[in-house]
Amino acid sequence: MRLTEIDKLLRNVFSLTRPKNSKLFRTREDFSKYEGNTLSKELEDMSWDRLLLAEQQVKMEKLFSKDKLFPFLKPYGFVYYLPAFLIYMLKNHDGEFMQFCMFNMTPGDTELSQNRVGEIYMLLTGEQISAVKVSLEAILEKWCDFGEGENMAKIALNGYWKYV
Numbered sequence: 722m723r724l725t726e727i728d729k730l731l732r733n734v735f736s737l738t739r740p741k742n743s744k745l746f747r748t749r750e751d752f753s754k755y756e757g758n759t760l761s762k763e764l765e766d767m768s769w770d771r772l773l774l775a776e777q778q779v780k781m782e783k784l785f786s787k788d789k790l791f792p793f794l795k796p797y798g799f800v801y802y803l804p805a806f807l808i809y810m811l812k813n814h815d816g817e818f819m820q821f822c823m824f825n826m827t828p829g830d831t832e833l834s835q836n837r838v839g840e841i842y843m844l845l846t847g848e849q850i851s852a853v854k855v856s857l858e859a860i861l862e863k864w865c866d867f868g869e870g871e872n873m874a875k876i877a878l879n880g881y882w883k884y885v
Contacts (some may be wrong), residue, residue, distance in 0.1 A: 722858075722859055724808075724811050724812065724856055724859075727807070727808070727811065727852075727859055728844045729857065729858055730852050730855065731804040731807060731808065731852055732770065732804070734792060734794070734846070734848040734849050734852045735769070735801075735849060735852070736801075736847075737768045737769065737770055738768075739766065739767070739769075739801070740797065740801060742761045742764075742765060744797045744798070745761070745764075745794065745795060745797060745798030745801055745802075746761040746764075746793050746794060746795060746798055747792075747794070747795055748761050748793075755820075756792075756793060757792075757793035758869045760790065760793050761793075763773075767778065769802045769803075769804050769805040770804070770805065772802070772805045772809075772826075773805055773808055781849060789854055791821045791822070791824075791825060794825075796840040796841045796844060797844060799825055800842055800844045800845060800849075801842055803853065804852075806818075806822050806859075807853065807856040807860070808856075810822065810860050810864075810874075811856070811860055811863060813861060815857070816872055817865075819832060819860075819873050820873055821875070823873035823874060823876065823877045824840070824843065825837065825841065825854075826838065826857075827873075827876055827877045827878045831869060845856045854878070857874045857877055857878050858874075858878065861874040861876040862876050876880065
């Protein structure tokens with residue numbers, strides 16, 4: 722499936738309606754310099770598809786680093802921005818981003834890790850799960866040799882998403 726087809730599929734099954742920040746980000750009212758607060762403000766009122774616009778590329782690349790985004794997204798926030806993450810990974814060879822995105826989609830050995838992925842999965846509809854699987858397969862096909870000898874999309878597909 723080509724990028725344009727995957728983009729259309731994701732737009733059809735994921736809502737563009739942006740929920741309140743409190744559902745998307747981990748923030749702290751008692752600590753104003755908390756990075757989750759900063760992220761929440763930077764992405765305030767920004768739908769997932771706006772992140773993909775050309776004028777947002779610099780902001781997106783800055784925000785999509787492992788220590789800037791993933792630790793502060795609640796499971797609902799990860800699901801909301803997931804279409805943008807998938808499209809970004811299809812367009813960009815960014816091993817660090819892919820590693821941390823796939824980490825959030827692949828249950829590890831710990832109960833915490835398995836619960837995190839389970840929470841994300843429970844928020845997805847059947848159509849969304851199918852769209853994620855198609856996207857992961859396309860990422861795997863496009864970037865067949867990714868990271869430290871193993872393709873993170875392959876790990877996600879073989880470890881969890883093939884069963885859903």
